[in-house]
Each structure stands twice: as structure tokens, then as C-alpha cells.
Amino acid sequence: MASKTIMVRYFAELRELSNCQTEEVAEAPDTAAELYLQLKQRYGFRLELDEIKVAINGAFAHLDSQLAPGAEVAFIPPVSGG
Amino acid sequence: MTLSKGEISIPEFAMQKESIQGCELSQHLDHPSCGATVQFEGWVRNHNQGKKVTGLEYEAYEDLCLSEAKKILTEAKQKWSITHVLARHRVGTLDVGECAVWVGVSSGHRREAFAAAAYVIDELKARIPVWKKEFYVDAPAEWVACHTCGSGHSSSPYPSSDCGSHHSGSCKA
Numbered sequence: 001m002a003s004k005t006i007m008v009r010y011f012a013e014l015r016e017l018s019n020c021q022t023e024e025v026a027e028a029p030d031t032a033a034e035l036y037l038q039l040k041q042r043y044g045f046r047l048e049l050d051e052i053k054v055a056i057n058g059a060f061a062h063l064d065s066q067l068a069p070g071a072e073v074a075f076i077p078p079v080s081g082g
Numbered sequence: 083m084t085l086s087k088g089e090i091s092i093p094e095f096a097m098q099k100e101s102i103q104g105c106e107l108s109q110h111l112d113h114p115s116c117g118a119t120v121q122f123e124g125w126v127r128n129h130n131q132g133k134k135v136t137g138l139e140y141e142a143y144e145d146l147c148l149s150e151a152k153k154i155l156t157e158a159k160q161k162w163s164i165t166h167v168l169a170r171h172r173v174g175t176l177d178v179g180e181c182a183v184w185v186g187v188s189s190g191h192r193r194e195a196f197a198a199a200a201y202v203i204d205e206l207k208a209r210i211p212v213w214k215k216e217f218y219v220d221a222p223a224e225w226v227a228c229h230t231c232g233s234g235h236s237s238s239p240y241p242s243s244d245c246g247s248h249h250s251g252s253c254k255a
Contacts, residue, residue, distance in 0.1 A: 012213035013225045078227040081212030082124050082183045
């Protein structure tokens with residue numbers, strides 16, 4: 001599998017734990033779920049995979065979505081608006 | 083300015099740093115065909131889960147908030163015969179008592195306005211990517227995750243606990 005770079009956006013507690021708002025991840029895995037688990041391990045994210053959602057290129061997507069090179073991925077912690 | 087039914091001169095939804103002016107917004111709901119308006123304000127409450135709240139901060143994924151809110155407002159217009167629907171949500175730092183979210187609906191008759199307004203606030207709370215960090219008098223600030231409290235699921239509009247519900251009656255004395 002050719003290596004690919006993904007732009008990751010972090011919000012709320014994921015932003016605080018990773019200590020960044022955006023980050024380029026080189027040689028990202030195939031799916032959004034695999035990428036989250038990799039980042040969870042790296043930064044000690046407490047949220048499990050079944051607690052988060054993902055947006056790819058600005059739209060909600062499935063966690064098992066394949067990541068295309070250059071994609072922008074945002075992991076969405078449980079929301080608490082209103 | 084003359085606006086036909088369904089048209090409005092300001093954005094139907096916005097995320098804003100500035101305080102929400104419900105009275106000004108409500109003027110845009112006006113239409114001669116309307117016999118009813120329902121407006122909801124969510125306020126920053128001074129307590130949550132037994133802790134004294136001093137204020138809060140909203141962080142948002144704004145682009146996705148705008149697109150998701152647009153869907154929600156479109157759904158409301160498809161489900162009920164309403165004339166106008168407007169909504170606003172704050173971002174940034176808020177004090178106790180400030181308006182955090184506002185929804186206004188106008189329609190020919192009241193039932194549609196009540197139903198659509200309830201739908202819009204419930205769906206906004208459940209779906210738009212906004213996160214609330216609460217600051218407390220005597221505990222460290224924390225990100226609120228309302229799926230973990232109350233009735234346990236964000237799609238339930240009226241949780242049994244007071245978590246995250248700003249429906250009238252629970253907000254202020």
C-alpha cells in the first residue's frame with residue numbers, strides 16, 4: 001500500500017489531549033477507524049471508537065470509510081451543544 | 083421589503099461569537115400569513131450535575147455545524163407547514179444567564195410552530211458538532227458529554243436529569 005498523508009482536525013478534548021488543532025499524519029492506515037485507534041494510542045484519547053463519529057472532507061462519514069490521500073479527517077467527540 | 087412565504091432576509095442559521103438578540107431575530111419571523119410564533123432560548127444555567135457552574139465555553143466545527151443545521155431546518159420545513167424558521171448558536175465564552183441557543187418558528191397555526199421548534203432544538207443539540215466546556219466554582223473545568231448522563235442518549239429530548247436541558251422551568255428560578 002502506497003503511503004498517504006491525511007490532514008487530521010481535532011476538537012474539544014481530542015484537541016487538548018493531542019495539543020494541536022490540525023496535524024498531518026503520514027503513512028496513514030486505510031480506514032478512519034484504524035487511524036483513530038492509532039491516534040488514540042499515541043495521545044491517550046479516552047473516548048472509545050464507538051463513542052466518536054468522523055467527518056471526512058467536511059461531511060459526516062462512516063468510520064470504516066477508506067481514506068484517500070490528502071483527505072481531511074475530523075474525529076467528532078460526543079456533542080454537547082445547546 | 084416584501085418577502086414571499088419562506089423567504090427571509092438574514093441567514094436561517096448562524097454560529098456567532100456575539101450575544102444572541104432574540105427580539106431582533108423574531109422580527110424576521112413576521113409574515114401576514116402567520117398566526118403563531120414559537121421561540122426557544124437555551125440559557126447558561128448556574129448548575130449542572132450537582133456542580134456550581136460559573137460559565138462555559140463552546141467550541142465548534144463550524145463548517146459542519148452550518149451544513150448539518152441547514153439539513154435540520156430543511157427537515158423541519160418538510161415535516162410541518164411553517165412559514166419561517168431561524169436558529170442561532172453561540173461559540174466562545176459565555177456567562178451564566180446568557181442565551182446559548184435560539185430557535186424561532188412562525189406558522190399559520192400554533193401546533194406546527196410548537197412541533198417544529200421542538201424538533202429543531204432537539205436535533206441541533208443531538209447533531210451539530212459543538213462541544214461545551216463547563217467551568218465550576220470548586221471543580222476542574224470539563225467537557226460535558228451529555229450522552230453519558232441523564233437518560234443516556236442524546237436523541238431523547240427530555241432527559242430525567244438536568245444535564246444539558248435548557249427547556250423552560252429548569253433554567254432559572
